[in-house]
Amino acid sequence: MELKNDLFLRAHRGEPIERYPVWLMRQAGRILPEYRAVRSKLSGFKELVETPEYAAEVTIQPVDLLDVDAAIIFSDILVVPEAMGLPYEMIEHKGPWFEKTIRSEEQLNLLDQNINVEERLAYVLEALKITKRELNGRVPLIGFAGAPWTIFCYMVEGRGSKTFSESRKLLYTNPVLAHELLSRITDVTIQYLKSQLVAGADALQLFDSWAGILGKEQYTEFGLKYIAKIVDSLSEAPLTVFSKGAIASLQDLAHLNCTTLGLDWNMSISETRQLVGESKTLQGNLDPCVLYGSDVVIEKETIKLLNSFESRRHIVNLGHGVYPDIDPKKVKVFIKTVKNYEI
Ligand code: CP3
Numbered sequence: 624m625e626l627k628n629d630l631f632l633r634a635h636r637g638e639p640i641e642r643y644p645v646w647l648m649r650q651a652g653r654i655l656p657e658y659r660a661v662r663s664k665l666s667g668f669k670e671l672v673e674t675p676e677y678a679a680e681v682t683i684q685p686v687d688l689l690d691v692d693a694a695i696i697f698s699d700i701l702v703v704p705e706a707m708g709l710p711y712e713m714i715e716h717k718g719p720w721f722e723k724t725i726r727s728e729e730q731l732n733l734l735d736q737n738i739n740v741e742e743r744l745a746y747v748l749e750a751l752k753i754t755k756r757e758l759n760g761r762v763p764l765i766g767f768a769g770a771p772w773t774i775f776c777y778m779v780e781g782r783g784s785k786t787f788s789e790s791r792k793l794l795y796t797n798p799v800l801a802h803e804l805l806s807r808i809t810d811v812t813i814q815y816l817k818s819q820l821v822a823g824a825d826a827l828q829l830f831d832s833w834a835g836i837l838g839k840e841q842y843t844e845f846g847l848k849y850i851a852k853i854v855d856s857l858s859e860a861p862l863t864v865f866s867k868g869a870i871a872s873l874q875d876l877a878h879l880n881c882t883t884l885g886l887d888w889n890m891s892i893s894e895t896r897q898l899v900g901e902s903k904t905l906q907g908n909l910d911p912c913v914l915y916g917s918d919v920v921i922e923k924e925t926i927k928l929l930n931s932f933e934s935r936r937h938i939v940n941l942g943h944g945v946y947p948d949i950d951p952k953k954v955k956v957f958i959k960t961v962k963n964y965e966i
Contacts, residue, residue: 624760631693631763632825634938635861635882635904643929643937644692645961646765647954648865649944650685651697654951657684668713672698678750679757686762689954690962693763693826696754696819698747700769700830703811704778706743708735711777724781725804726793734807740814748822755823766824768816770831770866771808771849772842778804787836794845801845809849813856826861828885829853835868835887842872847879854881863906867943874898888942892931901934908942914953921953925960935966 626632630644652658658681662671671677682697701711701719712720725731741748755764769777777783779790793801816827834846850864858880865885866876876884877899886895886907895905913924929939939961945954 624755626760626763626825628692628762631938632861634936635826635863637882637901637904637936640935640966642964642966643932643935643939643961645939645958646691646693646695647685647689647941647945647957648695650689650691650954651681651695652945653947654945654949654954655681655684655688656951657681657688667715668699672702673746675746675749675753678746679753682750682754682764683757686758689951690958691762693765694754694758695765695767695828696747696751696824698750698767700767700774700832701777702744702747703768703774703808703815706738706740706815707778707807707811708733708738709778718783719777721777721781724789725778726789727797728800731800731804736807738811740811741818744815744818748818751819751822751824763825764823765826765828766816766819766822767828767830768812768819770829770834770846770864771805771812771853772837772846773831773833774808774812775801775805775845776833778808787833790833791836791841794841805845805849809852813853816853816857816860820857820860824860826863827857828863828865831864831866831869833868834866834872835870839871842866842869843875847872847875851879854879863938865906877903883938885940886942890942892928893933896933901936904936904938906938907940909940909957911941911943911946911949914941914945914949914957916953918953918956921956922960925957926964929961929964929966932966 633640634644678697685691686694714720776787776790862881863883863885864881867887883904888908888910
């Protein structure tokens with residue numbers, strides 16, 4: 624299927640573009656009343672994630688309603704620990720929760736080994752196939768997974784946390800166990816992302832939401848090492864590594880074998896460009912809180928961001944996921960400003 628709008632893929636590869644492509648992390652979700660309507664018919668978040676027809680429907684909503692240049696498959700990073708034998712629940716107003724956690728060898732040994740990823744995550748692959756068909760070539764489709772360090776954090780902690788101190792504790796008390804778990808997550812993630820490409824994903828993103836809680840040395844040993852293994856196995860695909868908060872590691876991220884780096888709003892576009900040169904596309908990085916501002920503020924801040932680009936290798940996005948109480952009208956102002964900007 625020929626893509627009608629492939630700006631996003633061209634920007635990944637550093638090919639010529641006539642304007643900057645734009646999409647938003649977490650665009651398929653609670654900001655849209657149309658999403659909440661689908662969700663309210665179901666028992667909850669998990670049923671939505673696990674029913675391919677519904678997942679495809681909410682994946683396409685932001686393409687119809689917000690006019691973004693890419694769709695991201697509606698799923699969650701936590702489907703990977705579940706496939707490994709650690710089921711999760713999504714508790715309303717609280718977030719993810721795991722009954723079992725991995726903090727010892729005995730617990731690690733309870734995880735399922737040699738799993739058939741395509742079978743266990745068939746519902747995501749089916750959602751990708753349906754979405755691809757229903758998008759009918761309008762925009763590219765993004766597949767994703769959590770980076771091993773972030774998935775490790777949820778498997779050890781069992782829930783969200785401000786400090787993830789149980790996870791960081793394990794790096795000091797049992798680094799061998801930590802590496803074993805990270806390796807297993809890495810192997811499953813490689814298989815999972817490869818199957819997403821086969822099912823129809825045009826590009827991939829790795830979310831390392833908790834990269835910023837590790838010091839530089841530890842992120843090299845417990846984070847980047849595994850990300851490098853993943854990107855080396857997928858070097859054919861346009862792939863974004865989004866290591867939120869990993870400012871001290873930008874130089875190392877620049878050496879990864881991927882097309883694109885995602886930046887959060889604390890990272891400087893121009894300083895990062897100096898580090899990476901023209902070897903990478905940069906994605907990001909408007910502060911999500913800008914979208915609480917007036918239309919004038921949104922236009923001004925968006926243009927400021929666009930003016931800071933010294934290269935055409937850019938994909939415009941927020942510096943993290945869009946907050947659920949943002950008015951979709953404000954998102955449209957952001958998108959329109961990017962689309963009307965002449966490069
Ligand atoms: O539009 C998209 O970006 C696609 C869908 C998507 C979701 N989660 C849907 C979701 C993606 C890419 C994710 C990634 C994800 N999930 C990350 C990495 C990105 C980031 O935000 O740092 C993380 C850390 C998770 C884990 C997770 N899932 C948490 C901590 C929570 C609860 C907090 C929250 O935002 O409510 C979720 C739930 C979740 N994942 C929702 C959505 C739309 C909200 C659930 C609902 O509809 O009630």
